[in-house]
Structure formats: structure tokens, C-alpha cells
Amino acid sequence: MRRESRTATRMKRMIMLILTSCLLAACQLSGTAPQRVVADTGSDSAAIFQNRAYEEMFNGSLAKAETYAYRAFLMSRDTTLECDALSLLCYIYYREGKQEELQLLMQTISPETYVSIMDVQSQVEQAKARHQQQVFIAAIILLVLLLTTLGFWYLRRTRALTRLYQQRVATVRQKLEISETKVGIDVLHAIINNQNISQMGKREEQAVLKTLPAVDAALAEALSKAASTLTPKETFFCIMEYYGKTDRQKARSFCCSEQAVRSTKSRLGKKMDISVLRVE
Numbered sequence: 001m002r003r004e005s006r007t008a009t010r011m012k013r014m015i016m017l018i019l020t021s022c023l024l025a026a027c028q029l030s031g032t033a034p035q036r037v038v039a040d041t042g043s044d045s046a047a048i049f050q051n052r053a054y055e056e057m058f059n060g061s062l063a064k065a066e067t068y069a070y071r072a073f074l075m076s077r078d079t080t081l082e083c084d085a086l087s088l089l090c091y092i093y094y095r096e097g098k099q100e101e102l103q104l105l106m107q108t109i110s111p112e113t114y115v116s117i118m119d120v121q122s123q124v125e126q127a128k129a130r131h132q133q134q135v136f137i138a139a140i141i142l143l144v145l146l147l148t149t150l151g152f153w154y155l156r157r158t159r160a161l162t163r164l165y166q167q168r169v170a171t172v173r174q175k176l177e178i179s180e181t182k183v184g185i186d187v188l189h190a191i192i193n194n195q196n197i198s199q200m201g202k203r204e205e206q207a208v209l210k211t212l213p214a215v216d217a218a219l220a221e222a223l224s225k226a227a228s229t230l231t232p233k234e235t236f237f238c239i240m241e242y243y244g245k246t247d248r249q250k251a252r253s254f255c256c257s258e259q260a261v262r263s264t265k266s267r268l269g270k271k272m273d274i275s276v277l278r279v280e
Contacts, residue, residue: 046075046085053088057095058131066092184211191239191253198255205232208239216242219277226272234268237261242277 049072056065069092073085086105093102184207190197197204212220219242223235230238233254240250251258268274 046072046077046081049075050081050085050088053092057092058128062092062096066096180207181211183207184209185215187236188212188215188239191236191245192243194245194249194253196255197236197253200236201232205235209235222272222276225276228271230268230271233264234271237264237268238272238274238277241274244278 049068053065053068053072056062056068066089069085069089073082073089076082076085090102090105093099093105183204187197187200187204187208188211189195190200209220209223212223219239222242223230223238236254237250240253245253247258247261250261254261265274
């Protein structure tokens with residue numbers, strides 16, 4: 001057992017010397033000073049350095065990955081961590097194209113470590129796949145949050161626009177009602193004062209019919225009892241009849257002959273009883 005322990009210790013020292021010489025040679029070629037390796041304590045352990053080496057490989061920084069893998073080997077306290085660190089370091093040398101360093105290191109490692117090197121590629125790919133999966137999941141979560149925010153904003157905006165539209169429709173409707181009431185009053189004023197209404201048509205008729213219930217409910221009720229729909233001229237005739245206008249006054253307001261007025265009266269008599277329009 002002591003011989004095996006001494007052999008392992010010697011092997012580790014030899015590997016450390018080889019790795020140190022390789023690291024010094026790499027630093028001399030790059031023109032940078034080698035980092036001083038000290039015995040870290042607490043959380044700064046071999047596993048942490050090994051994880052950092054993987055992260056730097058994912059980021060494409062093989063030089064930093066080599067340094068972290070070397071430090072992970074130095075910090076190892078058991079054969080499993082040593083084997084993993086050496087395997088990772090060999091793989092990094094392979095990726096960097098450092099054939100001499102790779103061959104030199106391969107001559108000093110045990111068969112178990114050599115077998116482990118063969119699995120580094122799959123381990124790296126699995127770790128990279130997990131990393132990409134985490135990034136993909138984070139991107140999906142971010143996208144869902146973004147879509148949820150946009151949906152909430154769109155819903156609030158739609159509701160606000162709906163309320164604004166309803167308010168505007170109510171305002172326009174109120175203005176139209178006021179406008180129609182004014183038109184209805186103007187029509188009644190023109191009829192009562194024997195003014196020219198020959199150019200008034202359907203619009204003026206509808207306006208006056210909406211205004212009549214508030215002005216004269218009896219006249220509005222009499223017009224509503226017509227057997228069939230009245231024409232604008234017939235509606236105006238009924239209003240004139242209700243307010244006691246003579247045929248001559250009607251003809252003057254319609255700008256027509258009295259005969260035409262009598263013809264209108266004849267047609268109107270088939271739709272309703274005109275006598276109910278006379279005020280007693």
C-alpha cells in the first residue's frame with residue numbers, strides 16, 4: 001500500500017511538473033505572466049474550478065478553461081477529481097491543437113484516466129446541451145411574460161377605446177337629438193306662420209314627428225292612428241288642418257294650387273279620419 005501511495009504521489013508530482021512547464025510555455029508564447037496558484041479555502045475548490053473550466057469552454061475561451069482545469073487538478077483531493085480534471089485538460093489541449101502537450105500528458109496518465117478522456121466529449125456535449133436547454137427555457141419564460149404583458153396592455157387599451165367610443169357616440173347622439181328638436185320646432189313655426197315649406201321632405205317630417213309629443217301630445221296621437229304611412233306632404237297637411245289653416249293658406253305654403261291641396265286631402269281621407277284633426 002505504501003509503495004502504491006508513493007507511486008501515485010510521484011505520478012502526481014510528475015504530472016504537475018509537466019503541466020507547470022506547459023503552462024509556463026503557453027504564457028511565454030502569449031507574453032503574459034503565469035498566474036500564481038495558491039491553496040484556496042472555503043468554496044474555492046476543485047469542483048468549482050472544474051465548473052469554471054466548462055463555462056469558459058462554452059464561452060469559447062480555451063486559454064482560461066485550460067487554467068481553471070489545471071487549478072482543478074492541483075486542488076483535487078481524491079483520484080476521481082484528479083481523473084476528471086486531467087480528462088478535461090486533455091480535451092482542452094485537443095481543442096487548442098496543442099499536440100505536444102497532449103501527447104506528453106497522455107504518456108503520464110493511467111489507463112483509467114485514458115478511458116475517462118474518451119468520455120469527455122460526450123460529457124461536454126451533455127453539459128452544453130443542458131446549458132442550451134436552460135437558455136431556451138429562460139427565453140421561453142421571457143417570451144411568455146412579454147406576451148402576457150402585451151396581452152394585458154392590449155386588453156386595457158381596447159377597454160379604454162371602447163369607453164371613449166361609447167362616450168363619443170352618446171355625445172353625438174345627444175347633439176343629433178338637440179339638432180332634430182330644433183329642426184322640428186322650425187318646421188312647426190314655418191307651418192303656423194304660413195311660410196314656404198315646399199322644399200321640406202322626409203328629414204323635416206321625421207324631425208317634427210319626434211318633436212310633436214313634447215309640443216302637442218294630442219296631435220302626435222292623432223297622426224299615429226293613420227291606417228298607413230303618411231307622406232311628408234300629408235303629414236304637413238294634417239298639421240295645417242289641426243291648426244285651422246284654409247286651403248288657400250295651405251296652397252300658399254306648399255306653393256301649389258288649391259286643386260292640388262284638395263287632391264292631397266282626398267288621398268289622405270283614405271288613410272285616416274281628418275275630422276279628428278279639427279280643434280273644437
